[in-house]
Amino acid sequence: MNAHSERIQRWLAVALAVAGAVLLAGWSVWPATRELSYGYASYYTAARLVREGADTERFYDRQWFLDRTIEFGFVETPDIFFVNPPPTALLLLPLSGLSPGDADVVWTLANVLLLALAVGIILDTLRVAGLEIDRRGPLFWAFIGLICVYNPLWENFFFGQVYVLLLVLVSLAMRAYVLGQRRRLGIWLGLLFAAKSAGTLLWGLLVLGRRYRSLAWGGGTLVAVFIAASPLLGFAIWWEYLQRIPNLFDQPWSGVTAYQTTTSFIHHNLHVEPRSNAAPLVDAPAIVAPLATALNLALFGLAVLAGWVLQRDMDRRRLRLARFGLLSALMVPLQPLGEEHHYMLALPAVLTALCLSLAEPAGERRSLMLLLAALGTLLIAAPLHHTHPSLSPGLRALVAYPKLYGGLLIAGTMTAHLVIAPAGWQARIRATLARLPAIQRPSRTRQPAS
Numbered sequence: 248m249n250a251h252s253e254r255i256q257r258w259l260a261v262a263l264a265v266a267g268a269v270l271l272a273g274w275s276v277w278p279a280t281r282e283l284s285y286g287y288a289s290y291y292t293a294a295r296l297v298r299e300g301a302d303t304e305r306f307y308d309r310q311w312f313l314d315r316t317i318e319f320g321f322v323e324t325p326d327i328f329f330v331n332p333p334p335t336a337l338l339l340l341p342l343s344g345l346s347p348g349d350a351d352v353v354w355t356l357a358n359v360l361l362l363a364l365a366v367g368i369i370l371d372t373l374r375v376a377g378l379e380i381d382r383r384g385p386l387f388w389a390f391i392g393l394i395c396v397y398n399p400l401w402e403n404f405f406f407g408q409v410y411v412l413l414l415v416l417v418s419l420a421m422r423a424y425v426l427g428q429r430r431r432l433g434i435w436l437g438l439l440f441a442a443k444s445a446g447t448l449l450w451g452l453l454v455l456g457r458r459y460r461s462l463a464w465g466g467g468t469l470v471a472v473f474i475a476a477s478p479l480l481g482f483a484i485w486w487e488y489l490q491r492i493p494n495l496f497d498q499p500w501s502g503v504t505a506y507q508t509t510t511s512f513i514h515h516n517l518h519v520e521p522r523s524n525a526a527p528l529v530d531a532p533a534i535v536a537p538l539a540t541a542l543n544l545a546l547f548g549l550a551v552l553a554g555w556v557l558q559r560d561m562d563r564r565r566l567r568l569a570r571f572g573l574l575s576a577l578m579v580p581l582q583p584l585g586e587e588h589h590y591m592l593a594l595p596a597v598l599t600a601l602c603l604s605l606a607e608p609a610g611e612r613r614s615l616m617l618l619l620a621a622l623g624t625l626l627i628a629a630p631l632h633h634t635h636p637s638l639s640p641g642l643r644a645l646v647a648y649p650k651l652y653g654g655l656l657i658a659g660t661m662t663a664h665l666v667i668a669p670a671g672w673q674a675r676i677r678a679t680l681a682r683l684p685a686i687q688r689p690s691r692t693r694q695p696a697s
Contacts, residue, residue, distance in 0.1 A: 253385070260388035267395030276359060279404040280352045286588075287407025288321035289328055291350055293336035294343040295319055297479055304483035306336065307491060320347045330491050330584075332444045333484045334476050338409055351407060358404060358411045365411065366394060368418040369595050376425050376568040378602045386605070390598060398630040399650075402588040410591035413445055417575065421595050424452060425567045433461035437468025445592065448578045451547070452571065455555050495583040497536040499523065505634050507650035508585045509546070510539045515644055526640035543581045546655075550577060553662040556679050557672055565603075566665075572599040573661035576623075580654040590627050590650050593657065597624050600660040607664065616663045623656030 292315050293306060305311050306328040316325040328336070342350035370380055370390075380387050394400065403410050416439040423432035433453070439446040453461045473485070495501070502514030502523030515523055517538070519530045554570045561569075576596035579585040601624060604616035626649040632638075638647040667675060 256385040257383070257388065260385035260392065264388040264392035264395065267392040271395040271401070275401045275404045276355060279355045279407065283321055283324050283347055283351060284406045285324045285326045286409075287351060287354065288316045288319075288324050288347075289326040289331070290335070290339045290407070290409060291343065291347055292316045292319050292321070292326075293328055293331075294339040297336050297340060298343040303333070303336065303480050304487050306333075306484060307487045330444075330488070330495065332441065333480045333488055334441050334472055335409075335443055336480065337476060338412070338442065340479075354407060355404060361411045361415050362394075362400070365414045365418045365594075366391075368415070368422055369598055372418070372422040372425055372568070372595075373599065373602050375422075376564045377562055378565075378568075378606055380602070390601075393624070393628060394594070397591075397594065397628045399587050399590040399593070399627065401630070402586075403591050406588060408588045408591075409443065410588050413439060413443055414591050414594060416442070417446065417449075417592050418595055420446070420449060421568075421571050421575070424571050425564050427567075429458055429461040430464050432458070433464025433466075434468050436461075437465040437472070440465075441469055441472040446578060448547070448574050448581055449571075451551075451574055455551060496539055498583070499532070501584060502527075503634075504639065504644070504647040505586050506584050507587065507590070507633070507648055507654075508580055508582050509542050509651065510583045511585075512648050512651060513539045513542065515639075515647075524639050524644065528641065528644070546577060546581060546658075550574060550658065550662070553665050557666045557675055559665065559667040568599060569603060569661050569665050572596040572603075573658055573665065576600070576654050576658040576661060580651050580658075585650075587650055590654070593627055593654055596654075596657050596661070597627060600624070600657045603664050604660060612663060616660050619656045619660040619663060623653045623660060626650065626653030626656065628653075 289312075292312065296306070296315060297303065301315075307330075309327045312328045313325045316327075339350065339354065342353055345353065370387075373380060380390070400411070402408070416435050420432055420435040420439065422428075423435060436446055436449055436453070439449075450462075450465065452458070453465065477485075496510050499514060499518055499520040500522050501508075501511050502516075502518060502520055503511065504515060504523075513535055514520070516528045517530070518532045518535050519525060519527055550573050554573050558566065558570075572595065576593060579589045579593060582589070597620075600616070600620040604613065604620045607613035607616055629649070631649045633647045633649050638644060666672075
C-alpha cells in the first residue's frame with residue numbers, strides 16, 4: 248500500500264471517528280445530562296437512602312424501594328434495587344448529597360472520563376501483548392469511531408448505568424492477567440464482583456491457571472469490602488441478597504428478549520410466560536433449567552478445551568490476552584440476566600478479536616477470524632431493535648438475540664485464534680489425559696490371615 252492510500256485511509260478513519268464523537272456527544276451524552284433515567288434512579292436512591300440511614304434490608308422489597316425513588320423525584324422513571332449486591336448501593340454515595348439532576352450531570356461527565364481511562368488501558372494492554380496500534384494510523388481512529396457508536400455505551404449513558412466504571416475494572420484485570428500481576432488481578436476481579444456481581448466467569452482464569460495467589464487476593468478483597476461496607480449497610484441486607492441468587496437461572500420472566508443470554512433464549516423459546524412470550528416454539532418448562540445449565544456448562548467446557556487443552560504455541564502474553572478475551576466474550580452470554588448495556592463489558596474482547604484477526608498471517612485462519620470478528624462486532628455494536636414485540640413469537644424469536652449471537656461469535660474468533668489444527672486434536676487430548684493424575688483403585692489382593 249502506497250503512502251497516498253495510507254493517507255486517504257487515515258483521514259477517512261479520522262473523519263469517521265470525529266463523526267462518531269459528535270453523535271456520541273450530541274445524541275447520547277448531552278441528552279443523558281438532561282433527563283433522569285431508570286437505572287440511575289436505582290443507584291442514586293440506594294445511595295441517598297444509605298446516606299440518610301434508612302433500613303437497608305428493605306432495599307429488596309420492590310414496592311417499598313419503588314416508592315422511595317418516586318419520593319426522590321423519579322416520578323416518570325421509578326426503579327427497583329432488583330438483585331444488585333449490597334455494595335452497589337455505595338457506588339453513587341459521593342454524589343448522594345446533590346440533587347438527582349445535579350448528580351446525574353456529574354455522573355454522566357464522570358463516565359466520559361472513565362471511558363477514556365478504560366480505552367487507554369485496553370489499547371495499552373494490546374500494545375504490551377505485541378499488538379501495536381499506531382495512534383497516527385487508520386486502525387486507531389477506526390477503533391475510536393467504533394467505540395463512539397458502540398450501542399451498549401449509548402445505553403449506559405442513557406440509563407445512567409455503572410458499566411463504564413465496571414469496564415475500567417475489567418480492563419485493569421485484563422492488563423494484570425496479561426502481565427502476570429497476580430495480586431492486582433485478584434484485587435480487580437474482587438472489586439468487580441463486589442460492585443455488581445460481575446465477572447464471575449473470569450475467575451475461571453485463576454482456577455485453570457492455578458493462580459492461587461490471585462484467588463487469595465480476590466477472596467481477601469471480597470472480605471475487605473464486606474467489612475468496610477457493613478457499618479454503612481448493616482448485616483441483614485447481605486442475607487436478603489443471598490436468598491435471591493440461587494433461583495436466577497430458573498425465572499420464567501427472564502425470557503424477555505431484553506436479556507441477551509443463553510438462559511433467556513431458552514426460557515423464551517421453551518416456556519409459555521405472558522410477560523416474555525405467550526407463543527414459544529415449544530412449551531416444555533420442565534427442561535428449561537437443566538437445559539440452560541447444560542448449555543452454559545458446555546460452552547464453558549468448549550472454551551476450556553480451546554484455551555487450555557488444544558491451544559497452539561504462541562507468545563505467552565498473546566496467549567493470555569486471547570484466553571482473557573475468550574472468557575470475557577462469554578461473560579455476559581452465560582449470565583442469567585444480561586441486557587444490552589451489560590455488553591459494555593464485552594468491549595475489551597471485541598477490540599482484542601479485531602486486533603488478533605488483523606495481526607494473523609494471511610490464510611484460512613485469518614479469513615475465518617475476520618469474518619467472525621466482523622459479524623460479532625456488528626451484532627453487539629449496532630442499535631438493533633431486538634426487544635420489539637413483533638420479534639417475540641415463534642420462529643421470529645430466533646432473530647431477537649443479536650447481542651447473544653455477537654458475544655458467541657467473538658468467543659468463536661478467540662477460539663479460531665487459539666486452537667491448533669484439527670489434525671492434531673486427538674493427539675493433544677490424549678497427551679492431556681495422560682498428564683492427569685491416575686485414579687487410585689483399592690487393591691483386590693487378598694491379605695494373608697493373621
